Amino acid sequence: MTRKLVGVPKWPLVLLTAVYTINVSDQFLLSSMFPLLKREFGLSDTALGILSGSYLISVTLGTVPFGALADRYSRTRIIAWGTAFWGITMIFTGMASGFIMLLLGRMVLGLWDPCDNPTSQSLLADYYPVNQRSKVMGIYQMGQLTGFFLLPIGGLMGQAWGWRATFFFFALPAFAVALLSWRLPEPVRGIQERRHQRLEADERTVIASRYQNITVVDAYQVILRCRSYTASLVSSTVGSLFFGGIGVWTPTFLIRYHDLDVAEATTALSLVAVGGLVGVLTAGNLADFLTHSGYTSARIGVAGIARLISAPLFIAAFLVSYTPLMLVLLSFGALFLVAAIPPLNAARVDVLHPDLRGRGTSLDAVTQSLASAASPVIYGIIADASDLRTAYMTLIPLAAVAGLILITFALASYRRDEQAVQAMVREEHALHVARLAEAGETAGRTATGPPTASGAAPTGESGTDAPVAGRAEPLLRVESLDFSYGPIQVLFGVDMTLPEGGCHALVGRNGVGKTTLLANVGGLLHAQSGQMFFRDQDLVGIPPEQRAKLGITLMAAGQSIFPSLSVSDNLWFGAYPFAGSQSLVAERMDEVLDVFPALGRRLDQRAGTLSGGEQQMVALGRALVAGPDLLLIDELSLGLAPTVTVELLEVVERISALGTTILLVEQSIGVALSVADSVFFMDRGRVSDLGPASALDADALALRLLESHE
């Protein structure tokens, strides 16, 4: 399993989890303030019930509009404004002078509460890579459980300083996270799907989608036509009918059947939360790991199996009479029950078009909320008719039913639905490219830059497409990188900034650390200190296969092919980032064969029987299949005849013209200057930027090379 998240910096996830915690915290806060409110306002139990009920109604009513807003407007701003008004409403509630003000405060608070959940899930899907969504959703889900653990803190504050102070102080963090949310970058919807398919190098191009302007009815029709989504919706709703009542009835069960007192029973219930915490953290990682290992529907599979496993554990828990065993079983039951949430949330956004995720998530939240509200009542009715244990035994099988729905209906259609979304994103991208080309022809002007690796023009405006900034920002930043092979230090505080686009040469004598630096960037070696950022993403700790998915491909020096495999098989290896999507792999292969037409005639030939130059072409082709944004080439000309080298350099220029940034390590000054736009010089483990290649004198550079390291 990967140790670190691969994506934009971690703070958006931390911040959105904090927003979730804050918004959840007030759900539990009011009930802990009931005795104090009664004392101050002389409220009846009915009035307190109205306060709770009105809040739940408001939350349910607010969820759907916020889902629609999340699909239309800036999600970071929705969260920022929503959380700020949430804080204001908390203060207003704390200032209440009577029941009506309290009621108004709770109702308005309920309307702001859902500003974050559908919005955050949609945002997270665009912040973090497709292949790490479950893990991200798991961490985000911790926000709910952390909010639950804030309850005793609220209770203590209420006892010490009064209920008003509690509301005032709970409001304060909301303003801090609102401010930070305002500063969050708003990612382009569907950007991770584009990255996943290597569709575009530029991150800020907004591409028109067929769902941007549809009515809400049409949107929900589209959402509900997605079978795996509908199956997950039904599964969650059915499951909620069971677990919605656990929190309410389990303390009573522990008192009736295990002779615990009320305080002990309430404390024991926190085991459920602890089990849940473990569940959300492990299941997210597991689902991503399995997906990564080739089980393409693992998210649905893990969620379904987790729900299935939870059922017998709960049955056993509510049948055994030995209390410690019951609590252990209960914790594990909760672990598996909650474990289903992160992979299921990830799967839900996988199968929904990026412009429908807010509405899809909000619909799920509403149905779960209604089912959870009905659940305690159903428990009560069954318990009154027979007994509480019978109520549990009747409702626990619903968890298994929820699991079965997932591993039958959802599992069968998930892959198809997910690929349909990927295909839609691809189609929209192709349409965008075509429109750009058309607009370029109409205007009689050439494109503003080279097309991307997938053939897309990198910048431009068209229709609803937003303007795109240039490529001035660095693609790769290396800062103070130190690396040693045992006691022998090779890299000494390397600093290097590589701009996006173009071909850049790294020259230096043999043994100065060029290959070591490339291996560090590619993830094959791990520096002892220093940092590396790829598009502001911290690369430290990210394994090489994840770096390949990020868009970094390393072509090692020497014979870097599989000689016993055919040319075709060698190229297929490069399609690793697209494993699981045959059509996408075929598309990438076709594009690469356009660049290397000679390889197209030798696809079935064993790569080892090719000439040295052709083998390098295979290696380059394999690297290009991955659709890299940064191609690291180590010693392209090593051992090749000059005429062959010239041919290869032409290919390198073509790849560079397609929008891939190239860092070429070379000992040959002539080779480096003939192809590179800029040159870096390496000596004794340090790198210096020599600037544009056109401004350099080859003889002077050769002399410097000879004089270095002496």
Place this chain on the structure above:
Amino acid sequence: MSSSPDLLETSARVAGRLLGPWWNERTRRVLFGVLITAGFVVGLVLGLQQVYDRPVLDVGEPRVRVEGLTATVQVTVRNTSEDVAYCPVVGVAALDRDGLDLAKAPAFVDLGDARLAPKASANFVGVLIGISERDFAEQLSEYAAFVEHENPCP
């Protein structure tokens, strides 16, 4: 449906027209800044005020004696005022896990009269009846005592 995207779009356009040209990114940023700064400052000040502004009648922890299905709750109420005497109305209650009343009763001064002179304290006692055996076992979470009316003495 009220959340129709068309309706949202129309609402946004109408709001934009009503608000006029001054409603731009700069004003939004300023407004947001004012909102969160004011919110934070007001929340902090009001919170601190609550921390330091304690009620004049300090209610102690309730002490409970249960006999059968009857709970007798005793609580000490102290008048922290320097110069005002209070004749408070005090109540006690048994609360369930959700903080709702299982039983509630007025509490009366144990010895002497209900007049609390400045800096004086008195014990109030209330008797809670009517709690069922099941509620005692399953629902009863805590006992609470509270001042219903501070009621300065004439």
